[in-house]
Amino acid sequence: xxxxxxxxxDIDLITFYSEKGTSLFSRISPWTKGLMLVLIILFISLDKSxxxxxxxxxxxxxxxxxxxxxxKKLFQWYAMPITFVLSLVLIxxxxxxxxxxxxxxxxxxxxxxxxxxVLLLLTLIFKSLASVTYTLFFxxxxxxxxxxxxxxxxxxxxxxxxxxxxxxxxFMTLKMVKSMLKALRSRGGGLLKSTRRxxxxxxxxxxxxxxxxxxxxxxxxxxxxxxxxxxxxxAVTRIPSIGFGEYFTMFVxxxxxxxxxxxxxxxx
Amino acid sequence: xxxxxxxxxxxSMGIHEMCFRVLEKEIVALCGPNGSGxxxxxxxxxxxxxxxxxxxxxxxxxxxxxxxxxxxxxxxVFQKSxxxxxxxxxxxxxxxxxxxxxxxxxxxxxxALDALKTVGAEKLxxxxxxxxxxxQKRLVCIAGVLAMKPRAIAMDEPTSDLDPxxxxxxENIILNLKNEHGLSIVIATHDMDMxxxxxxxxxxxxxxxxxxxxxxxxxxxxxxxxxxxxxxxPKVVQIxxxxxxxxxxxxEKHPMNADDLVKTIAAMIRHG
Numbered sequence: 001x002x003x004x005x006x007x008x009x010d011i012d013l014i015t016f017y018s019e020k021g022t023s024l025f026s027r028i029s030p031w032t033k034g035l036m037l038v039l040i041i042l043f044i045s046l047d048k049s050x051x052x053x054x055x056x057x058x059x060x061x062x063x064x065x066x067x068x069x070x071x072k073k074l075f076q077w078y079a080m081p082i083t084f085v086l087s088l089v090l091i092x093x094x095x096x097x098x099x100x101x102x103x104x105x106x107x108x109x110x111x112x113x114x115x116x117x118v119l120l121l122l123t124l125i126f127k128s129l130a131s132v133t134y135t136l137f138f139x140x141x142x143x144x145x146x147x148x149x150x151x152x153x154x155x156x157x158x159x160x161x162x163x164x165x166x167x168x169x170x171f172m173t174l175k176m177v178k179s180m181l182k183a184l185r186s187r188g189g190g191l192l193k194s195t196r197r198x199x200x201x202x203x204x205x206x207x208x209x210x211x212x213x214x215x216x217x218x219x220x221x222x223x224x225x226x227x228x229x230x231x232x233x234x235a236v237t238r239i240p241s242i243g244f245g246e247y248f249t250m251f252v253x254x255x256x257x258x259x260x261x262x263x264x265x266x267x268x
Numbered sequence: 269x270x271x272x273x274x275x276x277x278x279x280s281m282g283i284h285e286m287c288f289r290v291l292e293k294e295i296v297a298l299c300g301p302n303g304s305g306x307x308x309x310x311x312x313x314x315x316x317x318x319x320x321x322x323x324x325x326x327x328x329x330x331x332x333x334x335x336x337x338x339x340x341x342x343x344x345v346f347q348k349s350x351x352x353x354x355x356x357x358x359x360x361x362x363x364x365x366x367x368x369x370x371x372x373x374x375x376x377x378x379x380a381l382d383a384l385k386t387v388g389a390e391k392l393x394x395x396x397x398x399x400x401x402x403x404q405k406r407l408v409c410i411a412g413v414l415a416m417k418p419r420a421i422a423m424d425e426p427t428s429d430l431d432p433x434x435x436x437x438x439e440n441i442i443l444n445l446k447n448e449h450g451l452s453i454v455i456a457t458h459d460m461d462m463x464x465x466x467x468x469x470x471x472x473x474x475x476x477x478x479x480x481x482x483x484x485x486x487x488x489x490x491x492x493x494x495x496x497x498x499x500x501x502p503k504v505v506q507i508x509x510x511x512x513x514x515x516x517x518x519x520e521k522h523p524m525n526a527d528d529l530v531k532t533i534a535a536m537i538r539h540g
Contacts, residue, residue: 015396144396148356168354171398219351226314226344227416228337228368235360236373237394 007079009136011174013070017140018147023067025141030150030239032246033138036253040134043257044127049266050119053126060134069140074133081132085124093117119268145237152235164235169220173213180205272322273476274308282308284476285322290420290452295442297463297484298456300473301498306456307347309473310422313454314344327419340369343413347424349405353397358384358408361397365416376415383415384408386449387441403434410441420452421445427459439466464488464502464524472497485522504529511536 020026025033040056047053065071098114139147144167151163184201221229242250269289274282283305290296290313298306311317312324315331315338324331327341343365346352355361359380366376384390389407397405406426413421426442427435443466445451457463463470464484471481474497480487488494488505501509505522508529512519517536523529 015399019396019399143394145357145360145394148360164356165354167356168397172350175398216351219346219348220354222311222316223344223346223352224354224364226316226339226346227365227412228339229364230368233355233360233364234367234373235356236363236377237357237359 006073006076009077009080010073011170013073014136014139015144017069018142018144021141021143023069023141025063025067025137026143028141029242029246030142030146031242032250033142034150034154035250037134037138039250039253039257040131043261044131046261047127048123050123050126050268051266052260053123053130057126057130057133060130060137064133064137067137067141069137074136077136078129078132081128082125085128089121089124093121096120145235146239149235149237149239153239157232161232164233169213169217172216173209176212176216177205177209180208269309269312269319270323270325272312272319272324274312274317275320281305281476282317283312283319286477288471288478290454292452293446293450294468295446295453295455295466297467297470298454298473298478299458299460299463299470299497299499300456301458304473304498305476306473307424308476310344310424310454310456313420313422314339314342316344340416341418342420342422343416343418345406345409345413345421345423345426347428349402349409350397352409352412353400353405356396357393358389358395358397358400359393361408362393362412362415365412369416379417380411380415383411386414386444387411388437401434403430403437406430406434406438407441410438414445418451420454422454422456424456425458426455427457427462435462442466458499460488460494460500460502461504464504472499474498484524488524489519489522508532 018026040060043056044053047056064074094111094113094117096114096117098116100112100114101118102113104111148164148167152160154160155163184205269286271285271287273284273286276282286305286309288309298309300306308317312319312331313326315326318324318331326338329338329341331338353361355364359377362380362383363373363376366379367373371379381390381393384393387407387410389404389411392400392404392408397408400408410421410423410426423442426438430438439462442453442455446453455463455467467484469481470484470487471478472487472493473479479497480493488502489509491501491509494501500506502524504525508519508523511533515536521528521532523532
């Protein structure tokens with residue numbers, strides 16, 4: 001998706017790193033990385049401290065960096081989660097109980113920003129960055145055949161089927177969008193002339209993608225029927241099992257999580 | 269296929285009173301311009317389409333609602349490989365057909381790996397289809413059909429968009445499937461050169477019907493017939509015709525491939 005914007009995660013680049021699999025973390029069982037993701041989500045859900053959220057983010061960022069994954073790209077990709085968090089928290093952070101920092105009087109009500117409001121904003125940003133960074137780390141250090149086999153085993157049908165089909169379809173649709181944008185740019189279509197013109201152009205690309213995707217889905221369906229599709233297909237790749245050291249690491253991480261959340265009192 | 273016609277929902281005619289048969293261990297090339305009905309014909313052979321009128325009989329089974337599993341006997345390789353490859357990995361995709369046939373996972377895996385080996389793509393088994401080259405994708409598509417051990421395979425433009433090396437590989441695979449595996453193969457193609465090299469029989473398709481059929485050496489030397497059908501003679505035939513016309517001699521032989529052409533020209537030179 002780098003063709004559209006450097007701020008949208010590039011599925012080709014993510015797959016390149018996952019298939020290359022040269023880092024130490026690529027050799028860790030995908031089950032371990034998946035379970036650690038569950039642990040991180042639990043941590044994020046239970047934690048209320050900004051300090052812990054920042055620490056978690058720094059640990060995850062260190063893992064990402066040690067894996068040899070592109071840090072600059074990661075910061076560019078943060079644009080979307082940060083925008084998402086801000087779109088919610090910029091509404092929620094007002095009028096939190098606490099010490100007032102800034103107040104804005106409006107005709108029928110007033111908005112007050114407190115220290116707790118700022119803490120809420122920062123905590124949610126760091127939590128979202130930690131989860132996004134770890135998810136990307138997981139995706140970029142796990143081979144796709146392992147990943148799809150995990151989905152097939154963990155999720156019930158039809159969720160697993162939808163995932164298995166949609167992933168390949170995303171690749172094909174993105175390829176289609178890329179070639180359409182190239183065709184547009186090759187004739188000067190990518191140059192910004194006016195917002196109205198640009199919006200019209202993107203609307204056309206979007207509409208064409210929809211139509212072509214539908215057409216392609218029809219042909220894919222036909223190809224599946226030609227091989228006797230009966231509503232179910234499978235992923236058979238053997239997933240590397242969890243080693244003793246990995247069990248131990250997960251145990252330590254879970255214990256640490258419980259200790260930090262319930263037994264350590266931090267100022268904020 | 270006995271006087272079968274197919275009319276699409278929009279009223280356009282796919283095939284019109286088409287009479288067509290394929291024998292055992294035979295390669296039949298369907299040659300015709302775009303929109304002549306070649307692909308529609310192929311989809312009838314696999315049971316994807318049913319005729320609006322007339323009959324289609326595959327391996328003794330009449331294609332109707334009681335025989336919806338024709339796909340077990342006749343595989344189809346589509347023109348666009350991307351439409352056929354949808355599973356996360358090559359192995360998963362090739363196993364798709366055998367699993368649908370009711371095989372166990374282990375059995376399906378063995379057949380899939382065997383099929384990949386037959387087309388020379390066994391090293392691609394754990395790769396993602398999105399990252400294969402066009403030629404590799406085509407090989408995997410053929411393996412996906414071959415893994416179901418069909419008795420006949422229909423191929424829609426099997427060498428289109430391929431580099432010469434992969435096109436030659438596909439040609440060799442087709443010949444191998446006929447000679448070593450005893451399969452019947454129906455190819456819809458614009459590639460007259462390939463049809464001349466490998467087909468046992470050529471059918472010229474025009475406006476939804478087969479207007480003429482015969483052995484390649486008789487069909488491809490009929491320049492007028494091909495031109496009125498919107499087709500061109502294979503390069504070998506064009507060269508041979510050009511030489512004989514220039515020399516003002518008759519065409520005693522009908523070479524269909526480069527080797528035969530070289531031998532024929534060498535013989536002509538030897539005999540003055």
